[in-house]
Amino acid sequence: MVAIALDIGATKFAAATVDSNGIPENPQRIAVPESGVWAACHELLTAVAAGQRVTSVGIGSAGPVDIAAGVSGPLNIPEWAAGFPLVESVRKLFPEAEIRFAIDGACLALAEQRLGAARGADNALCMTVSSGIGGGVISDGRVVMGRTGNAGHVGHIVVPGNEEPCACGGFGCVEAVASGKSAVRWARRQGWTGTTGVELAAAARAGTPIAVAALERAGTAIGAAVASAAALLDTDLVVIGGGFAQSGEPLWGPLRAAAAAHARLAFLRELRVTPSELTDQATLRGAAILALPGA
Structure with a gap:
């Protein structure tokens, strides 16, 4: 069983497994492609999961976002700018996982408050x-x-x-x-x-x-x-x-x-x-x- 962290940035995506102290381990990164954005993100998450059972996923996304709807709409990712159902897509990939979603700035504040x-x-x-x-x-x-x-x-x-x-x-x-x-x-x-x-x-x-x-x-x-x-x-x-x-x-x-x-x-x-x-x-x-x- 494994927890995964996912960072949706304007120019790159990063993902990692998470240890028991909430620290990302062995992060992997990819550049955001001009098209096929979710396919690239899917591949990244699959690689990080490495066939393990995923029990939780924490997502921080560039904004704007709609947390209630689980939608990410980064202005700098044209394919998603109108709103992409990110939480639903991750849930389809990891159906057993609890998914928690926040704008990247809130994740930044949480990390600085706890660790920085x-x-x-x-x-x-x-x-x-x-x-x-x-x-x-x-x-x-x-x-x-x-x-x-x-x-x-x-x-x-x-x-x-x-x-x-x-x-x-x-x-x-x-x-x-x-x-x-x-x-x-x-x-x-x-x-x-x-x-x-x-x-x-x-x-x-x-x-x-x-x-x-x-x-x-x-x-x-x-x-x-x-x-x-x-x-x-x-x-x-x-x-x-x-x-x-x-x-x-x-x-x-x-x-x-x-x-x-x-x-x-x-x-x-x-x-x-x-x-x-x-x-x-x-x-x-x-x-x-x-x-x-x-x-």
Whole structure:
């Protein structure tokens, strides 16, 4: 018998078996294909299960989601953007399993609260800054899910001074300005010739002017969003993880400066913005916690 954790990301899927302490073991990852998305996910889960009887599955998915309906609708996965019946599909694959499903930001918050930089915090905002931007909320010691399961979806806070169109249909969302994909897109419009957020961050650390400007723009937008969300939630801790969040000082310097410039209310004076301790495994670790009975 085995429990499985599944992380549905915008650009990759990850899955692992889960040990008795809620830690994912021997994770396997695949890139999200342009088509045949469920077939690829099915193959991944089958490989991880390796013929064992699966008794529980914890799923963390990029959003938006509809938890009651068991539907995943990541904006960055076109084939699923209108809504894919993820829980029903996993249940058909593992009919004996108990399935627990949450948005990736809630899994991130759960993992940070149990294992990471939010240990011991009763109130915190946990964010992921990667190909997209998401988040989860810890309030009065509990991870908040919200009406449909999308609480903490901070990527769609609108940041001042930006009119970038967003995949959600709006414009000026911090995800449209400051995610890794968005920063790369902006830099390329300015003449930079690289293609990935990792390359952009390396160029910024090396002092390439366009890359420096791109990360300053992204960090400033994230910092403004952090201050707004912290004021709304009355929290003094924001934890930020994800691949693009590992870009170093060219991103974090402007981020912290913008957060400090906007967080001027008395109850925000002690606001701390800190990197995740769990890097890019946070969502999978949260999904693993979900997979444990009684989590």
